[in-house]
Amino acid sequence: MRFNVILRYVGAVMLCLSAFMAVSAGISLVSNDAGFYPLLLSALLTLLLGAFPMIFVSKADSITSKEGFMIVVGSWVLSCVVGMFPYLIWGGEFTLVNAWFESVSGFTTTGASILTDIEALPQGLLFWRSATNWIGGVGVVMFALLILPSLGTNKMALSGIELSSLAKDNYRYRTQMVVKILLTIYIGLTIIATLLLKVSGMRWFDAVNHAMSACATGGFSTKNASVGFYDSPLIEWILIVVMFMSSLHYGLIYSTFTRKANNIFRSEVVRVYVAIIVGATLLIGASLYFSDTYENIFTSLRQSVFQVVSLISTTGFATANTNLWTPFAIVILIILSIICGCAGSTSGGAKVDRVLLYGKVLKARLRGQQHPNAIIRIRLDGILQEDRQVNTVTLFLTTYFVLILLGTLSSALFGMDLLSAFSSSVAFIGNVGKGFGAVGSLDNYAELPSILKIQGSILMLMGRLEIFGFIQFLFIRMWR
């Protein structure tokens, strides 16, 4: 394994981050706030960290999968480290642990915050928070692949590691094309969302930040009351559409716009995903209406659909205090926080593809018991799933639940109530950001003990790196 090559490519990612910090510093300069020096110094430090390996290490002709893996995981971890520089230098509520939590939460698009007063933050830092969401949404390495031509032929190796195997299934294109598709849809969706939010009454600054956050399914808002601050049905509907689009497979969105056969309307996964959303919305809406939480059925459905899409897409925007909703609604929302969006999107979590595949495996096993000699093939979106793939998904889901239980146990050990402990673990590993109880939709994680904040940040990283990515990193020396 060539560490110099790994350092060079991780350095390229740092250069990207430095550019975003410089833009944030520019925003601080224009708005004449206290975030300018922290952001400028952070940009310079990150630039140096990124440029230094570039000075010494020449472009590698090829990289091995082990090196590629190290580049991806190293980039994620180091991005989170440099991402906390502006917070640490600015001070305020950001202690070392808080800054690390906020940075990891940003890059992993979790959207959980330790800030008790978000609006007190300078505009530059608010933009940097949203930028971490936006960069993390498409994947820090993928982002570098998108904008750094110097990475050249190694794009394939790196994007192959950054994208999960399920996500790759629906990309029936060459790697260069996949990267271009991601870029086009991601930036296009962000621009459209910004314009629509602006037209619907948001300030330019808020529109850009919310659009970045929604497209990344991150959930960082510039307001303490999140989207609820605006109390505007129009803004809510725009964000519902953007969050929903962002939680679909980008390859399928591209195919739909280019009128290819494998499009959103023909995808089995998308059909199941939409059915889950519609079903959950109706059930929660009815529950809210009949429990007199809201005055009429329309408001109940509006609140219900926003929260359903916000949680299943792993965004975590809030328009209502869901702690006040019925236990039935809360249980459904927790289940949605576990299922999450589609593979190949910006959302995290277990992914609806895996849940669907798991259901098919169960069905196949039952049929196998009834017809022992039958050869039962499992297909997902028309693609035949090999045993290895099926086993991986089963193992992933098992590990996912074990980690949630371990997280719950550990949180309970530090005095959290069961609902808060369980929902926060689900919110961390699924990169949802918002839980229930003490960590509800309008609450924050400021009161969490430092040890639980660190545990939460590890769960967030594990969730973002699809669990095994993170575990493999710990055993990299044993990898042959």
Added chain:
Amino acid sequence: MKGIGKRVTVAFLSIVALLSVSGVISLFELSNLSYDTEAILSANSRDMEVAKELLSSAHDHSRAMMDVAIFGNEQYRTMCDEALTHLDSNIALVRDKAPLAVQGSLDTLAMYSADLRRLSENYSTTESVVIDSLTVEVHKVDGRGWYVSTYEPAYNRFVDQTKRYINLSHGQLAPRAAQLSKNVYRSVAPVLISLFVMIAIVLMFYYFVYIYGVKPILKINRALSDYLSFKLPFKPKAEMIDEIKELHDNVENLVNISKSNQKQSENAI
């Protein structure tokens, strides 16, 4: 970038630049911190001094009024006037530099000071009582009664208000002191983070200099020694760039020339 010399120079300059920038920012923050500390300390000492002066002047005035009213010593009137002038000048002095939040308290203090002045100026040891249209009798005023019932409450109001002003003024310093501790953090944080980054850069610098500079030279040297001692082929295993690569190529050429010369001399024999 080509040339090991250039690479090392750029790397070194990067470290210097990093140190300079973080140093300048820390200096800037430290000078702000020093300015703030000085401002808080001077505000605090000014408040203490003025409060002491106000209480002392009020006390002088009370003593003088006691002499005038109870003991009938009219010569203490001058002392009364001096104490009041001192009182007013101190209030005016503190009002100039006081923050907006304590201005209300100072207004009340000025009003109570004006009360003292009014009582002091209007007080007379005798009073004329009209008996009828032709007779006016002059009586001596009960100074002790006037002092206890009229003057002393006004004096106490002034003293209490001065104490309230001191508390309020100190209360105003607390958030500034809290802000100061934040500023201390802000002036130290850039240095600590720069230090962290510099350690990372220095480690990378060491690593790169070792793998691109030291290690290839050691390998070339060992391969050359092996060739000279045991006639092993000259094939050093290290990643080489720039001048080190040139050095390797030149040594390899030299070894090849030496080999061909040796072959020629063997053939000649």
